[in-house]
Amino acid sequence: MRRGERVKKARSVRLDGEGRALAAAALALAICGATLTACGGDDNRRGASTAAISGLADTAGCAGKNGLTAEGSTAQQNAMSVFNQVWGQSCPGKAVAYNPTGSGAGREQFIAGHVDFAGSDSPLVADQIGPAAKRCDGNPAWDLPLVFGPVALVYNLPGVPKLVLSSDALAKVFSGRITAWNDPILAALNPGVALPDTKIVPIYRADSSGTTDNVQKYLTAAAPQSWTRGVGTEFQGGVGEGATKSAGVIQAVRVTAGAIGYVEKGFADQAGMPYAQIDTGNGVVPLTNDTAAKATQAATFVADGNDLVLDLSPMYTAERADSYPLVLASYEIVCSSGYDTDTSAAIKSFLSAAATNGQGGLTSAGYVPLPDKVRERLVTAINAIR
DSSP states (O other), X not given: OOOOOOOOOOOOOOOOHHHHHHHHHHHHHHOOTTOHHHHOOSSOOOSHHHHHHHHHHHHHTTOSOSEEEEEEOSTXXXXXXXXXHHHHHHSTTOEEEEEOSOHHHHXXXXXXXXXXXXXXXXXXXXXXXXXXXXXXXXXXXXEEEEEEEEEEEEEOOTTOOOOEEEHHHHHHHHTTSOOBTTOHHHHHHSTTOOOOSOBOEEEXXXXXXXXXXXXXXXXXXXXXXXXXXXXXXXXXXXXXXXXXXXXXXXXXXXXSTTEEEEEEHHHHHHHTOOBOEEEOSSOEEOOOHHHHHHHHTTOEESSSSSOOXXXXXXXXXXXXXXXXXXXXXXXXXXXXXXXXXXXHHHHHHHHHHHHTGGGGGTGGGTOBOOOHHHHHHHHHHHHHOO
């Protein structure tokens, strides 16, 4: 069963300038034009699946209203900016007003009917499924994965350009069982590195965060003996300092000696922050576009149908030498039916653009495009929205 959690309210506003700037840079480097095969997937397979995906772009068109509203995940923020610009390029005059307030707030605003859809790094939890269906005029709400986001473990240790952690060590750091950087456990993971006798300051998300949920799910799956604090969008570790939104985590780590925090890779790259490598048990794996993409191949679906909740445990527990395991899936939460005609058509148009040409700009923005097996199911679900 998925757990309940607290969520917070926020107003819908337009994408901020920083997100637009990063999206513009990503688009300049990576938008692939009119065909999906130029965009690249995990293997650019041709045939039935590619034809179906390309057909989606052709049939969804630019119908519906020009403006959509959405709210939620800050980890998804820059991906949403890329998708938004791709949609506007394909359908001039159309745009999504996306407010990056955190996954929990986004789900609450969607359920309350204040936005057309939510962006969330965690799917709807059990006690939200009924209210979400009520908001959708009695129809189920669907969790549709649109992007994978590697989570970077950013840190502030001058003179330590390379840091290695394991899931077990990370669990002990974020639960307060390892408190100094020169702890023997960390020293053993970093032979030859002069780790300082500096207090560790964990920085966590103070707001309701899907990134927090994914980090805690990773620790639960990969280090069950050391992380017994549970999961959820509220941080359960009980130590450290909280910061609001992804930008707040970056700032807090930057100004705090000995700090370590978690944030989506694109934000870490944009800020020029170093981030740790992970020892999976079969090798030390750096966070790169390639190692994160390899990890996503292990993700599976929880169930059949069009509510595309993913099981990331196989990815979190994989002990591969070429796979960075700490990657989250970011969803758009939409009504399967129950929208007015103009809204439904616009949502299908936007999701179609994001699932096709929009995937091409993601790597340059720090994300991982959807593997074919996920994208194929996503196409079916988009086509089924009424």
